Structure formats: structure tokens, C-alpha cells
Amino acid sequence: MPAHTVIDDVLTVDAGKGGGTAPPAGGGDDEGRGAGHTPISSRRYFTGISLGLAAILMFFMALTSAYIVRKGFGGDWQALRLPPILLLNTAVLLLSSLTIEIARRHAADAGLDSFRRWWSVTTLLGLAFLAGQVMAWRQLAAAGVFLRTNPASSFFYTLTAAHGAHLAGGILALLYVAFRAWERAKITRSAAAEIASIYWHFMDGLWIFLLLLLYLGR
């Protein structure tokens, strides 16, 4: 871990009550976090990603509550046998969280070789996860279980597709971080890498949650 990351700045949340005197420069006070004359900082991007994840969480919580209600409602629920490949996919995604963390720690290095290597590995692991999810769909379809077959299968396809779409967005973000010319950008490559990795870890955790829901709530 580098001595000081952007996230440390972010965690310095409004603590003071703002007693009327001007805060010291860079002080984590309530007195306007834009800090007057130096407004372009990467802090807003961390605020933005946190809020974005809150909205995504609400979206998946709505689907989760629908899952629970629908399961208890119709009497037509048939427990789904989850394809075993999901375990492999989960391992791949967990591994990708590890590799993106390694990459992120090298994002501020002078040479970017390590960063690029591990970032690429993460991207490939993400693509492998998506491919694995498609395989799981194909296995279910081969067993005659389709989207419309049963409420359990409807939710399985819907939840995995929604998560997959969000993860695909994460892959686009990884590619953006890798190929954008950060020299001319408002924030540094390492800040962007940190934001992308926050999103990535969240998608990882979200998948674990969904897998538990699908398994324990089958």
C-alpha cells in the first residue's frame, strides 16, 4: 500500500462543526469541501462512484425483495439446480479482485509495466467470468430450463444478466483507464484506477451476495 492514497483524502469526512473561523487550508471541515480556489480535485469522483454504487445497490435490492416475495407467493416455485460452473466463475471473479488490487498499487509507479500487466490480467479474468456465465446459461438451456420456465429460473437469468451487464460496464471502465491519455485529464491515472477498482470490488461482492441468494434462497 502506498503511503497516501486518494481514498485517505476522501475518508477525511466533515468532522468539524464550523465555528465561524476560516478553516485551515485542506482542513476536513464543513466549510465547503470544494475549498474555494482549488476546486478541481478527484474527490468528487469518489463521491460520485459511492453514490452510483448506492443507486446500483437499490436496484439490486429491489430485485432481491421481488425474489423473496415472489418465492413465497405463487406456489409454483421450483428450486433450481445451479450449474456447477458458477463456482469456477466465482473463483475467477475473486481472483480478479486480487489482481486489480495488485495493479492499482502499481498505478502510480514511474514505469507502468506492472500496472499494465495486472490490469490486463484483470480485464481478461472479467471477460472469462462473463464467458463462464454464458456457459452456465447454455448448460441450463440444454437442461430445458429457460427464462420463462419457472419463477426461479426467471430470476436466475434476470439477476445474472443484470449483474453481467454491470460487470461489462466495469470492463469498459477498465479499458478506459488503460487506454485514456491521463496526462491531459483532470485526475491522475492512479485516482482513476482506484475508482475503477472500487467499482470492480463492489461487483465482486455483489456477485457473492447474489450467489448466496440464489443458493440459499432456492
Next chain:
Amino acid sequence: MATHESAAVHAHAAPTGWIRRYIFSLDHKVIGIQYWCLALFSVFLGMALSLLMRIHLAWPNLKIPFTEGGQITPEQYLALLTMHGSIMVFMVLTTAPQSGFGNYILPIQIGAADMAFPVLNMLSFWTTFLSLCVMGAAFFVPGGAPISGWTGYPPLSALGEIAGPGQGAGQTLWVVGIAIFCAASLMGALNFITTVIDLRAKGMKLMRMPLTCWAWFVTAILGLLAFGVLLAACILLLLDRSAGTSFFIPGGLVVTDKIINHKGGSPLLWQHLFWFFGHPEVYIAILPGMGVASHVLSTFSRKPVFGYRAMVYALCGIGFLGFCVWGHHMFVSGMSPYSAFAFSLLTMSIGVPSAIKTFNWLGTLWGGKIQFTCAMLFAIGFVSLFVSGGVSGLFLAQPSIDLFFHDTYFVVAHFHLIMGVAAIFGIFAATYFWAPKMFGRHLSEGLGKIHFWFTFIGVYAIFMPMHWLGMLGHPRRYSSTEVLTLSNAQFTSIHNFITIAAVITITAQLLFLFNFFWSLKKGKKAGMNPWNATTLEWTVPSPPPHDNFAGHLPTVNHAPYEFSVPGAPKDFILQSEAEAPAKKRG
């Protein structure tokens, strides 16, 4: 980080081409006006639809153009009702007060050069525009617009063409349009919250923010948490419609002699998901109006807002409680009386913060040097409508009374007063108040006052008798009173009165339209601070330059509503004025 802290305060370079300046602009001020124009178009479209409904109710035999045989069929009436509600709620009440004025005014009021994410801001406007186009396209597909109401309850909304005209392609376009709107609103909400948290100028403490900014902030939080839920519900509904799933469609349905091949779904599940969004949506529409009313009442009473802190806490309280009361829309769904009791209790507890706000508005007016500008009149009108519409809410919050009232005109009267016209009055107050800042010219006060009195009396004339209709047991959503056996003549005369009032009120809105466009060209020129107001938008030229503060962000030294401060040379102190050391206030 140091290299980036030294960057200029310009949020983005000034645009050069016409398209970048006026169409795909990154400037929050242009985007705010774009939203405002979208809402203006939508509100006249929505009003036209309601006019057709009113004419049909009062004079069912009148020939109406663009309909088969000159008559509005019951199905067409429902299509008008659905599109009127959807366009008004989503494209007017959600866009103008929050995305329109919030976009234009909020960054200036907190002392920022732009919103936090200008590109996202542009995207959210154009996504909203796309959703209006998709939803509006429902008028032009075979079968026409959907008939399932703005709440889109399944199974009617989920079955497809078999459920009626407009339930095929029209309903699909409606659901897709709403889903796109959800995405747009989420982008906007994220941008607003980030802007308030991270872009406040030096000295702009949270408790120094104008109440308008607080209202936009709380509204954005509601939007961020609510629209994702509606998006999820829309996706499930689309799957039911097109992929053969049974999330919402129950088993054993027979529609026009055809057995529906779905089973086990729960229409109530949609209602829960929809109203978990739908109730916060009510506050998304009304909270910005509350902020504007507080702001305008204080400015034209030449007094600080009475109980500023209480106003902030009440806003947050209403926002929080707004997420706990969705079940009161479902009292007639057969829910457990215990649940109904809990929802009822929580709903009535919203009366507490609402009363705090109302009393504080009156306290702000009390003893003030009141200036009856058009903005002030509309702000007072807002308070009046908020009280009138709120009182009937206490009736509807009780499950036993709601059982009778739920499907009657009483509910129509209630939500139109409190959510519809109260929010519209907030928009009008904001328009008369900020037009000098936004366009550099005043709207005509004389025409504005005529517009106000016609509108104020008009909306009461339209909606007050609807309470009476409801108490008589007149069901809502009916296209004709002929099927009602009970005191038909009485219904007809009330309907005729309402329709005449509606025609007059809608005509008066043309006066506003004329006033607006005439004043853009010929109105009295506005100086930097024509109302002698205190907040930061009045420290910059009218209209403000690109980047608002020309690269030098202000420092804030004062609370937002320092009017008539004893010993001060003027009766107002701008927030950015230097603090006089001798008269330091706590």
C-alpha cells in the same frame, strides 16, 4: 494531487460553436434552460390532454377533431388519462423544479463554476429528451397510447394487445420510456448530490446553504434511492410482457375468452415496487417548491426565514418518512389491517414536519415588510395549496376512510392540489423570481398578476368541487357519468362547472406564455440584484457569464437570509459580503 490542485477553476472551456453552446452544451445554465423548455412543452401537451378529457366529461356529444366519429371512446379516454398523468408527473413535475431550476441555480448559489460532472449533466438531459420521445411515440403506433394509467398496474399493463387498445406497442413504449427516464434521473441525482457535497465555495457551510439548495439536495437523494427501484420494476414488467415470465401476472386469468398462459405472479408485487418509488416521487415533485417558497417568502418579507434549522430538519424528515409510507397507496389491496395501521400512523406523522414548514412560512411572513411581487404571490399561493391539498391527505391516510375515497374524485382533488398545482406554483414562483437572472429581463409584473389571480382562483374552482364529487361517490377514471345512477344530474352540473373553470384557467396560461416570450425581447432590463436578495446568484451579472464567477469563486461569510439586520446599512446582506469585525454575529 498537487499538480491537479493548481488547475484553473474553469470547469470546462467556453464553447465556441453554436451546437456546443446551445444544443450539446456542458454549461449547467444552458442545460437548466433546456430542461425548463422540455417541461414547458410537456406541460402544455399534458394540459391539452386534460382539456380533451374535461370537454368529454362535460359535453360528451361535442365533436372533437382527430378522433373516430368525433367521439372519445372509453379506451381513448383512458389513454388520455394515462398520458396526461405520465407526462405531467415525469416530464413536468420531476424535470422543471429539480433538473431545470436546480441545474441553473444550485451551482451558482453554492458558489461553484458548474455541476460536478458536466458531461454527465448533458447526458442526463438528452436521455430525458429521448425518454420523452419514446413515451410520446406511443401516440403514433397501432392501438395508440396505453390505457393502464401512470401507475401501470399489471395484469392490465403486462398482458399485451389482448388487454385492450394501446396495450401492445403503446404500453411497451411507455415502459421503455419510463426505464430510460429512470436512468436519466439517476445520472442527474448523482450529479446534484456530488455537487452539493464537494463543490461548495469556501465558507459555504451546510447550514449556510439557501433552503433552495437544501431542497434540491434532499430531492436528489430521494431520486438516487427511488429511481433504481422503478427501473428494476420496469425491467421485470418488460420481461413479463415480452419474454413470457410471470413476475406480475397471476395464474388462471381469462381475458376475452382466452386463457392467459401465465401462472403464479403477483400484481401486488408491482404495486409495492412502484409505490416504493412512487411515494418518494411525490416529494421529488414538491420539495423543490418548498425550497423556492421559503426563499421567495423570506426575500419579499425582508425577513430571515423563520426557524432556518427547523426548516432543514423538516425537509430531511419529510424525505426520510417519504420512504416509509408507500403502503398508504395500497389500503384497498387487501393488506393486513396491522400493516395498514403502521402505514397510516407513519403517513400521518408526515403531518409534523409539514406543519413545521407551514407555520415557519407563516412566521416568515408575520410582521414582514411584504412586497407583493408575482413571485411572492405564487409562493403564498404555494403555501395555500400545500395546506388545502395536505388537509385532505389526513382523510386519505386513514384506511377506513380511504376504503371509500380511494377510487373516487376525492383522491384526484387531493393529489392535484398538493402534488400537481402546488408544485406548478413553485415553478411559477421560481420563474418570476429568477427570470431576471436567467434572461436578463423581468417578466411583466402586471401581466403576471393577472396570470396569478386567474390561475389561483381557477385551480381552486377546478379541484375543490372534485372533493364534493368524491364524497358523493363519483368514481375516478370513468369516461362517462351515464353509467352512474346516483344523482346523475348533480354530477353533470359539477362536471360542467369544473370544465368551464378548466378552460378559463388553461386559457390564462397562454397569457403566461405571451408574457414570457414578450418579456424576453421587451421586458424591463434587470440589474445584478433587482430584488435586493442575499444569495450568491445575485452577486454575478444577469445572465451570469460562462463559469458563473469568471474564474474567481466567492467566499461566503454570512447566513443565507440576513434581511433587515439591525444596524446594517442596507436591509439585506449578501452572503459573500465581508464580515464587519465590529458587528460580528454568532
